[in-house]
Amino acid sequence: MRDFLIAIYEKFLRSVAQIPSNTVTTWRNDVFPLSLWLLLAISILTAILFYFFYNRLYSSYNSFGSWFRTFLLNGFITGIVAFIITYSAFSKAFKPVLTLSLWYAVINLLYGLLLFFVLSLIFKWFSTNGRKTPF
Amino acid sequence: MxxxxxxxxxxxxxxxxxxxxxxxxxxxxxxxxxxxxxxxxxxxxxxxxxxxxxxxxxxxxxxxxxxxxxxxxxxxxxxxxxxxxxxxxxxxxxxxxxxxxxxxxxxxxxxxTFEEFIGYNKDMANQxxxxxxxxxxxxxxxxxxxxxxxxxxxxxxxxxxxxxxxxxxxxxxxxxxxxxxxxxxxxxxxxxxxxxxxxxxxxxxxxxxxxxxxxxxxxxxxxxxxxxxxxxxxxxxxxxxxxxxxxxxxxxxxxxxxxxxxxxxxxxxxxxxxxxxxxxxxxxxxxxxxxxxxxxxxxxxxxxxxxxxxxxxxxxxxxxSVEVDNKELSLYNLDEETLRIIHKPVIRFLFLTYIYNNLGRKADSQPWFKETLGNEHEDSFKKGNGDFEPLVKFLIDYNAWLRELGVKERKFLPFNVDTDMNEWIVDHGKIVKKSFATKFFNQRLSDDKINGILNQEAKNTKIDQKGFDKLLELMDRATDSIYTKYFKI
CATH class of the missing domain: 3.40.50.1440 (Tubulin/FtsZ, GTPase domain)
Structure with missing residues (x-):
């Protein structure tokens, strides 16, 4: 798990900014795991709501436009949630990790988009109205 | 044969x-x-x-x-x-x-003329x-x-x-x-x-x-x-x-x-x-x-x-004879036997007409539309040409006929399509009432609900090849489902 988190988050963060050495433990123990779980939870919940709730209530929700808006929304939510997690973790000394936190939010946004896309490809097969969404 | x-x-x-x-x-x-x-x-x-x-x-x-x-x-x-x-x-x-x-x-x-037909001319004897x-x-x-x-x-x-x-x-x-x-x-x-x-x-x-x-x-x-x-x-x-x-x-x-x-x-x-x-x-x-x-x-x-x-x-x-001597009659004023025979067909045909003429025009993103028609038949469906032409022409005549039935006394007005879809069948008492619960659980009939039924039924069609035949089979199944769920007597 730890290696997985390092692979998907830390390596990416290190490639765009310097992680202060005194914060590495907090990132690894607090920020990454919570972000990942929330990323999964939010994306799954959004996909479920999209495919099995809104699509059942409103057939027009299965348009590509609706899917794309939900896709972006999911990305932004996961990004914002990641930023809030870092802020909570480093609230006493947030300024040194601000840039890093923003990059971290962007990474989560991208992962959110990717995950929602993958979940869409799975969930659509089980949705009556959304089985052709996004394509 | x-x-x-x-x-x-x-x-x-x-x-x-x-x-x-x-x-x-x-x-x-x-x-x-x-x-x-x-x-x-x-x-x-x-x-x-x-x-x-x-x-x-x-x-x-x-x-x-x-x-x-x-x-x-x-x-x-x-x-x-x-x-x-x-x-x-x-x-x-x-x-x-x-x-x-x-x-x-x-x-x-x-x-x-009639006289030419009977040979009434100068050759005909005077008597x-x-x-x-x-x-x-x-x-x-x-x-x-x-x-x-x-x-x-x-x-x-x-x-x-x-x-x-x-x-x-x-x-x-x-x-x-x-x-x-x-x-x-x-x-x-x-x-x-x-x-x-x-x-x-x-x-x-x-x-x-x-x-x-x-x-x-x-x-x-x-x-x-x-x-x-x-x-x-x-x-x-x-x-x-x-x-x-x-x-x-x-x-x-x-x-x-x-x-x-x-x-x-x-x-x-x-x-x-x-x-x-x-x-x-x-x-x-x-x-x-x-x-x-x-x-x-x-x-x-x-x-x-x-x-x-x-x-x-x-x-x-x-x-x-009819049950009541009204100037306007609904389906339910017809005798029991007639009602039994025509109730289901005419309601199903009403929804076939609605789906084809209204709902289908804006249903491009619907799975039923993609699976039944696809890009190759979309144009013919919307323009009503090719295989779709006889049905489109027929629906025009059918609707005109239905409208005409309600023009002259004694008027026959089985449907009122100017109201909410759930109340289209005049005098049909058993309708799903409007409430927060029925709205939340999407129980009332609506475009969304019909699309849902079509999407569901599209999975059950037996004809594989996209086109008019597949659409007709789908309409048959979907309108049957709509009737059974909402208007059955």
Whole structure:
């Protein structure tokens, strides 16, 4: 798990900014795991709501436009949630990790988009109205 | 293939044509008739009338739709209606074939004016001319045959007597099989129908053993409309009742050979424009109920002694009534038997029309649309051409017919599509009420719900190839589901 988190988050963060050495433990123990779980939870919940709730209530929700808006929304939510997690973790000394936190939010946004896309490809097969969404 | 149990329907005159039209509409919606094939034969000298041409065109569209319905097993257009000329028989050679028209080609037999037809000219002996003049006024004698007999049965009886010499009637005699049934539709108060009915019956009694013995039914439509005053017109609707009485007294003693005779009339007389050339009368409930008489005739579980001519059998008489004497009637004001037969088909056809004309136009993103039509058929579907054309044209005529039923008294208003979809069926009590819960759980009928049903049913269609047949199968399933969930009685 730890290696997985390092692979998907830390390596990416290190490639765009310097992680202060005194914060590495907090990132690894607090920020990454919570972000990942929330990323999964939010994306799954959004996909479920999209495919099995809104699509059942409103057939027009299965348009590509609706899917794309939900896709972006999911990305932004996961990004914002990641930023809030870092802020909570480093609230006493947030300024040194601000840039890093923003990059971290962007990474989560991208992962959110990717995950929602993958979940869409799975969930659509089980949705009556959304089985052709996004394509 | 056996052509047993065909039903030959002679639609005589304008009313005959209109009743046949109502029957086509009911059959298109999926009303079942107990006959393998229905063969309408329109006998109307007024071949140029819009109504006559429209009905002939509708029958042609129906025939095309039937071919698709046969492939898909759809309940819409499920009864085969075909022109007489397409009936095959071992006794008919290729050289004896007639054209594939649904009507008797009257213009071939009754050209120009009535006096030309009867040979009233200088070669006719003076005494004969005087005799003819006693029966027919100069106005009648000089009238063009192409617009019918203008409410004058005496003219009609002269011309229609030639019916048995027509190619179509000879062909009919050859293709008629033992077990086939005959139904005659006519009005009793006009010209063509009033004269044509007894004459045709007489011709049928002389048309061969199997036709003589065949089970025969007829509907005689009594006055249900009147015409406004028009001095230029040959037709005076004030004489309708008198003519009806005269014809009825004739029928009482002279009409033999009908096993089941249906009478229908309406005391709420609709007012029509007195224009004999166009005769643009709106469709009427009486015509629809007369068409239901044909359905009833094929459904009667009686055994007839078909070893003897129908003239030797006792006739049965039927009348039609409605539950209430209202000027406007809903589906639920019809008699129980009629309601049972037409309730489901007409509601399903209403939703077929709605889905095709409204919902389908904006359903590009729906799985049912993609899986049934795809990009390759989207254009044809939306423009209503190619395979989709017969259905689109038919739906236009069907909707016009349905609208017309609600125009003239006694109005038949089964649907009110200006309201919420759940309340479209007038007087249908059991509707899902509007509330937060029904909205939240999406229980009421809506475009979203219909799309959902279509998407669900699209998974169950058996036809693989995208296109019209797949769409028809889907519509059949989806409208059945809508009916069962929301409007079943």
């Amino acid at each position: 056996s052509s047993k149990n065909n039903l030959f329907i002679f639609g005589i005159g304008g009313t005959g044509t209109r009743v046949v039209k109502s029957l086509i509409m009911l059959l298109s919606a999926g009303v079942k008739i107990n006959a393998e094939k229905v063969v309408p034969i329109l006998i109307d000298p007024h071949e140029t009338s819009d109504e006559y041409r429209k009905v002939k065109m509708m029958l042609e569209q129906y025939e095309k739709n039937f071919q698709h319905a046969k492939t898909t097993g759809s309940s819409f257009f499920s009864t085969e209606i075909l022109p007489l000329g397409k009936l095959h028989s071992e006794t008919v050679n290729d050289t004896e074939k007639i054209d594939n028209s649904f009507g008797l080609n009257f213009s071939k037999y009754a050209k120009n 004969d001319q005087a005799l003819v003049s006693m029966f027919f006024s100069e106005k009648d004698r000089k009238s063009e045959m192409a617009v019918g007999f203008r409410g004058n049965p005496s003219m009609g009886s002269v011309i229609l007597n030639k019916l048995e010499d027509s190619e179509e009637f000879k062909f009919f005699k050859r293709v008629f099989n033992t077990g086939d049934k005959i139904f005659l539709v006519s009005s009793i108060f006009g010209g063509t129908g009033a004269s044509g009915f007894p004459l045709l019956l007489k011709n049928l009694q002389n048309a061969g053993d199997n036709i003589q013995k065949a089970v025969k039914g007829a509907v005689s439509v009594m006055p249900y409309f009147k015409l406004n005053e028009n001095n230029d017109s040959f037709i005076d609707s004030n004489s309708f009742i008198t003519k009806t009485k005269a014809a009825l007294s004739f029928y009482e003693n002279q009409l033999k050979g009908i096993d089941e005779l249906y009478y229908i009339a309406d005391s709420q007389l609709a007012m029509h424009n007195n224009d004999e050339k166009t005769q643009e009368n709106a469709a009427h409930l009486v015509e629809m109920m007369a068409a239901m008489g044909i359905v009833n005739f094929t459904d009667l579980p009686k055994g007839y002694d078909t070893n003897v001519a129908s003239t030797q059998r006792d006739a049965n008489f039927h009348e039609c």
